[in-house]
Amino acid sequence: MSVSAIHDDHHDHGPAKGLMRWVTTTNHKDIGTLYMVTSLIMFMVGGAMALVIRAELFEPGMQFVDPMFYNSMTTLHALIMVFGAVMPAFAGLANWMIPMMIGSPDMALPRLNNWSFWLLPFAVLMLMSTLFMEGGAAAAGWTLYPPLVLQTGAAFPFTIFTIHILGVSSILAAINIIVTILNMRAPGMTLMKMPLFVWTWLITAFLLIAIMPVFAGAVTMLLTDKFFGTSFFNAAGGGDPVLYQHLFWFFGHPEVYVLILPSFGIVSQIIPTFSRKRLFGYSSMVYATASIGFLSFIVWGHHQYTVGMPIEGELYFTYATMLIAVPTGVKVFNWISTMWRGAITFESPMLWAIAFVVLFTLGGFTGLMMSISPADLQYHDTYFIVAHFHYVLVSGAVFAIIGGVYYWLPKWTGRMYDERLAQLHFWLTTLSVNLCFFPQHFLGLAGMPRRIPDYALQFAEFNAWSSVGGFIFGFSQLIFCYIVIRCMRRQGEHASDEVWEGAGEHGLEFTLPSPAPYHTWETPPNVH
């Protein structure tokens, strides 16, 4: 077949019509949109669960829900936010942006891509359905520690299978991303020319394929312990519940980097554009990301300081954990150096990126405090850790995602979002997030444990502040939904092809028309 014949076969290539377009699509932009929309819906669902928690904690005493349901809320809130909101949002951004950034016409394995998305809604629906099962949803915390989690009622196998399916979904997405990045780059797009978002996702994808199978194995052992009489974690049969904690955190610690590395990538795209400078220290950023990825595998024990560990183990995990602050510090200093003497403007994406740098660093510092094993004895399982991981995951990962959405939304939809509303959204969110989570540091230091629906009177005031902040934060996200839906319905000013002044120099995606056509880079770009 000649080249022209191939061309003729393909000339009519808009999206298919109707609902089936979304079911059968193999287009990276469609699948990216599906991921992003699912993620936004799950963000609101998980957020509603957080508001149940904050409503119950507004005052001491039992107000609205019984303790079992409260614990189900903390468990499902975490599982949904991690696996249903943040990870799909990153997968969506990867689908949309990676082919456009590396000059590839699509993902390498488009049918697999469709499948990896469509596993997701069914998995989260199954997880939600456990709320209505006899005995209630899993309530042992997202870590699913045995023996407590084995007391879950009818929901138990469904929770485990949900995790299996979510795991398969993210492994498939990771595989696709690795193959795309390794094989589909435009000529001239060498590895060290790739945008940092692509780099961070490449490393994230390697983390995912290394850890998700271990987690799948660990929860399978829980399943066989409960139903098939094995004794992996059952002391009576010679097993050890602490083994589960090792398996879980061998997955769980790299997992938290899965949730943050793509954020680093997004912020590294935004900051240079609005500083009108090149990213400072590009190659050190790449090496720092790779070091963080490597170190994440050898520090899991810092989640288990209080479980019983010899002094040598505590020392090793303390020092290894502190070591992570070095590459992370390199990144933070590089972002600051990028802004240094730049011609900075403060459009919404830049505001989110700057807030990310400040607030993520704060969360990193509390992480450093907890890496010190003797000090961690005080912080373990208190609200201090709740404050820590919400600073790195909400004002870290979520802020970067929202910033990324504002940054690329005009490219996706061809419409500029409403800047005034977006600024309102930013300030309401940033102030309320701090009102919500900052007091939790004090609560934790004063000894308030996590995962309890009631608390001693002396914690009342800070909890009330925190709840007020939580509710403002939650409802502010409706502004975000409104802004996004408006752009998706093609309302608002037209965006230029470059979208942001000079953005064409910072990424191939801004050399394409806005909105980006259904097929891009069918002819690979010239990368120099």
Added chain:
Amino acid sequence: MSPVPPRRSNTKVLAYIVLVVIAMFGFGFALVPLYDVFCEWTGLNGKVKTEAQAETMLRVDQSRWVSVEFVTTVNGSMPLEFRAGVNKIKVHPGEYQTVAFYGRNPTEKPLIGRAIPSIAPGWTTQFLKKSECFCFNEQRFEPHQEREMVVRFAIDPELPETVGDVSLSYTFFDISPP
């Protein structure tokens, strides 16, 4: 223009990655025996050997005392009444002692249990020599039966001087068929 052909076959890269995924799934399961080996080797977690060690003549260190405390627990809702005959004894390192424990089944049904031993501090497990223990076997209690069960042990005289106290703990798990 036709797309530039990929530099290498997608299927090949895909196959490599799928191999990594399968290997990591296996690695998760391999960690189970590795963990046991590691615990035994380091004495972590206070996992005590569940096999008897033959009694050998140990050098008895008359110059020092180690106090050994006994902790008894019944796991979950097992109805067994379980206690140690004494809460605490003082021993010279190297001398063998026998301690009695008592279990009583207050119910109308037979109970089968298994006691899981542990020691604190965990790393001292390597200095504990047990020649006999009820934790080495399943224990069956007929309805309303009360039985004495024994542990015979010595503390190795190599136990560092800094350790003056150890605790032996036994937790009974219900393994009666339902």
